[in-house]
Amino acid sequence: MTIDDAPRDLLRGGPRDLLRLVASGAAVSRADLARLSGLSPSTVSQRVEALISQGLLEETGAGKSRGGRRPRQLAVPTGGAVIGAIDLGAHHARIGALDLAGQVVSVRSRPVRIDDGPEVVLGELLAEVTALAAAEPGPDSAAGSGPGPESPPAGGALRGIGIGIPGPVQHPTGRIVSPSRMPGWNGFDVSAFCRDHTDVPVVVDNDANLMALGTHRAVHSELDHAVYIKAGTGIGAGVISGGQLHRGSQGSAGDISHCRVVATDPAPLCSCGNTGCLEAVASGAALVRALGEQGVPVDDLAGVMRLIDDGDRHATALARQAGRSIGEILAVVVNFFNPQVVAIGGRLAECEPLLASMRATLYERCLPLATETLLIERVTVGPDVGVMGAAQLVIDQVVNM
Amino acid sequence: MTIDDAPRDLLRGGPRDLLRLVASGAAVSRADLARLSGLSPSTVSQRVEALISQGLLEETGAGKSRGGRRPRQLAVPTGGAVIGAIDLGAHHARIGALDLAGQVVSVRSRPVRIDDGPEVVLGELLAEVTALAAAEPGPDSAAGSGPGPESPPAGGALRGIGIGIPGPVQHPTGRIVSPSRMPGWNGFDVSAFCRDHTDVPVVVDNDANLMALGTHRAVHSELDHAVYIKAGTGIGAGVISGGQLHRGSQGSAGDISHCRVVATDPAPLCSCGNTGCLEAVASGAALVRALGEQGVPVDDLAGVMRLIDDGDRHATALARQAGRSIGEILAVVVNFFNPQVVAIGGRLAECEPLLASMRATLYERCLPLATETLLIERVTVGPDVGVMGAAQLVIDQVVNM
DNA sequence: CAAACTTTGTTCGACTATCGCAGAAAGTGA
DNA sequence: TCACTTTCTGCGATAGTCGAACAAAGTTTG
Structure with missing residues (x-):
């Protein structure tokens, strides 16, 4: 007899995983989720309800029947920009507004002069990403009249901003340490700066990490x-x-x-x-x-x-x-x-x-x-990998558990 | 506001972790375990009972009072050899019998000729490690008369054997692939061979992995x-x-x-x-x-x-x-x-x-x-790191969850 | 020495998450 | 129309965990 590795549950079925299954298109209905996650239908139903009440998921009518009752289709609220992303490069920055599925809603590039220093560069980019997201407000609060006890955040609320930096970022402090091609940025605390200049959560990471996360998830x-x-x-x-x-x-x-x-x-x-x-x-x-x-x-x-x-x-x-x-x-x-x-x-x-x-x-x-x-x-994801990775980082932090 | 990483629970409190806390000497009583693991006293009590009934833990009288009731001391059953370990090297093999705490009970080295081929070498070593473990039988079954519904294995039963190989081991199949200094071993399925030559569970891994595991745990x-x-x-x-x-x-x-x-x-x-x-x-x-x-x-x-x-x-x-x-x-x-x-x-x-x-x-x-x-x-653990790591591997597999 | 306090460990009720099952809802096919 | 499928919900059962009360066994203090 030989000991085999216990097969690790690929999908543990936390809310994050359910969300991901829907966002990736792998699951469209509660029944799909139950099949794919291994959870029981009742558990899935309950989880989905919680996600909907948090505004992280929504029902979008009925799907096609497969010989029985038609599934109530699920989707991540789309079309609205609720996540901001900045992928800072050596000469250009890519700025994106993304939805909860991690899909790009709108994106633009602009040249930056790293030499202007962190305050100037980040200040401008933060303002721009905020404006970009505001231009594509998120989905309206789907709840009926008046905010319920578990009402989702107001429509269009920016839930977080992810930032990628082309240099070493100390995690999780968000401080830049000895960047080789970012004069004037050494020791700068990006997280602290952002805390002072915006009131939404900010995650900072290295640009290569964002590309990795974006590609891996995609x-x-x-x-x-x-x-x-x-x-x-x-x-x-x-x-x-x-x-x-x-x-x-x-x-x-x-x-x-x-x-x-x-x-x-x-x-x-x-x-x-x-x-x-x-x-x-x-x-x-x-x-x-x-x-x-x-x-x-x-x-x-x-x-x-x-x-x-x-x-x-x-x-x-x-x-x-x-x-x-x-x-x-x-x-x-x-x-x-x-x-x-x-x-x-x-x-x-x-x-x-x-x-x-x-x-x-x-x-x-x-x-x-x-x-x-x-x-x-x-890597075949395209020029938006960075902002997509940044969004994933934000989503992971925003979805409780 | 900046998002911090959720502090990962260092000790999740699975049975394995409790066992480890006792084995490492960090905890001697149920109260210690509760403090260190973060679990509630009641949960710890229940878990400990289960571990005792599996023969993985035992009570060893009362400890010193610290101003209140004296703790009922816990220990991993010791003194008996219930795990076999083989740390195969280029010229020598180290063979050990260890207890459930991962402590060496008895150990010996002997020269091996790798060139004799896997069947001969492993056959001899398996026989030797079995004999070595049998010479130091494990603790008697602590349960009273007759095997209860959850009776521990018979006293002295070997629970598993861990083997370290000085070459690439494909995990988890246990097959050796293109070893550079082990002529005649290429493609040999160590796990399968051991399955046929012993009836206890066997884990096979690279020798450096065993050293890593042994040192890290220690x-x-x-x-x-x-x-x-x-x-x-x-x-x-x-x-x-x-x-x-x-x-x-x-x-x-x-x-x-x-x-x-x-x-x-x-x-x-x-x-x-x-x-x-x-x-x-x-x-x-x-x-x-x-x-x-x-x-x-x-x-x-x-x-x-x-x-x-x-x-x-x-x-x-x-x-x-x-x-x-x-x-x-x-x-x-x-x-x-x-x-x-x-x-x-x-x-x-x-x-x-x-x-x-x-x-x-x-x-x-x-x-x-x-x-x-x-x-x-x-690495300061000494010449037995390898067999100690092998034992850890076995313990991890043997302790359910 | 008795009362008060400490520490340890267990018992028990409560709570939560999950599951399985029954069944309702909604549709297909003979 | 009736049997069957698929989807989803409601409900009781179960397991795991926690908190509080309590029992057990000491020590300290007056």
Whole structure:
């Protein structure tokens, strides 16, 4: 006789899980929920009622009959913006208003100057996200006349704001610690600042973590262990362990940007002061600089991408080298963590040569057992992953249990 | 207003946790358990009764009064061997019989020849561990006359056997996959073999995982995220995430032995066929071989350690290089995983120069945020960590819930 | 030494979450 | 029209937990 692992209940059936089942479209009726969650119909009914009274769920008429009584369709209140999200990047910020299902209601990008400092940047973005959400008010309070004893919040109320920062965020304090490309932000307490400038709950996290959460919930929700690389101007990673975001001891988990890789000689100097950092070799910023030093002037990452698409030798070689470098670090990560999937996102993920050499390096340097069933993918959720991840973070905090 | 993480209940109060509190000595009475677990006294009383009737706990007279009624002392039945453990190494196996508290009752080492193949080696070890446990029979069934409806197992019954293997073990199948230094073991299904050769439950895992579990339970039980390096003849790691052993998708998590490191030129050939693997540079086997190639003949790892203690230049230089190599890989791991502690065990952990250069490399190459509060330690549990970890594995499986 | 207080542990009623089942509601199909 | 299916709710039963009262067994104090 051998002991098997007790099969862990994939869906424990907490209110959050029910909500997720509806939001994801997996369940449309109470009966669906009962089947999928394993809970009894009566329990589901009761839970659903509670969620409806909290305004987190609503009934939307009757569905199609499957040979019996027609189901009373359930849906997450949609069309209204009740969650704000800010995905701050090196040069641009993406600002979104999302509904309780985590779907984007409206979104816009705007350039930001990180150098203006946290007060200015965050102050403006907070104002903008508030305005954006207010422009698409949430669903009216569905309850009849007068607020009942358990009446949902007033229609259009913003329930929370999620913010992603392109640098190390100490969790859960929300303080920024030694960011390499955010001068003037070191030690800034984002959470405290937001507390003073808005009266809705705010969650702050690293931008790569948001991408990880957004992608995992959208396409990998059934996987337990996943690693997401965000390769844009900088390089970061988000980690899912046991189905949940792994932040580590200080919240800095996934920050592989300053891992050293074997590099050209002399090793390029990184903005952190060290040499040979992954970020100094394989990030978008590094590619721009390296091309400039090789006498190929480019303005920005978009320019680099164009060069690669045009088949420029120098740019392509650099992209390949970047892919190898990322793969080198990722190989250690895969051996160590043994995830089910590694997905790469960010603008550099669009670069085919980079992806190819990353893949090759990974297969070459990983344990067979670790790559046997490993999925290596591109993050395909689109430019709104960040704000979607931010919304998930807010939803998780807002839904009691 | 900012959202804080809901403080996760460190002690949920399942039967397993109660047992652990007693076994660790943190609690001696029902009142202690109630205080520490947060459960109500009545619930604790009921749970304890159940555990006693299962033979997992027993009352051992009255304790000292603290100004009131004297507590009825609780203890895990001790003195009897009810768990068998095998910690298989490259040249030796450590065989132990342990009690329900995870304490070693009796233990012995014996040389093994891995090359004899799994059937012979495991067959002999299984027989030996069974005999060892039988020599120290467990406590008699405490129940009165005749087996009650919930009578504990017969006295002296072996409740399970835990086995650690120095190679990749696919979990939970218990199959060995591509071990680099275990010829003839590839693909061998240890679990199945044990099922056929004994009638008690068997758990199989990687030896580094056992060291990790043993150390974490013994000295770091309050930490959530930890990494344990086992550096002996080979090199492996065990990972604790969220207080639990992280095995990853295939059970190969922590297997960093074949990560490539910057090495001497030409890079040493590894037993896996690749070059420059961590194991080929920094393992005990690698040190022995490298010294031999430098004209310093040594027989085994013990000889290397003696040379280092004697201040031999070559040996010390190699140890430093090994420490740097381990630190190099570990730096990636620390940045990525952000653990609260990194501890190194195995025979090479006794080597001061190795440890020192590993430490230095780690501090040099990690994100400040990641090393700010990081503990870098030696595993101090002793040579029985492995069997102790194996016992913990068995206990976790045996205690229902 | 007796009364008062402490600490430990149990008993019992209350409360909550869940389940199973009966059954109502609403529809399909022969 | 009648049997059957599917969906959902209402209700009693059950399990797990808690709080309060209480019993047990000490210590401390007057």
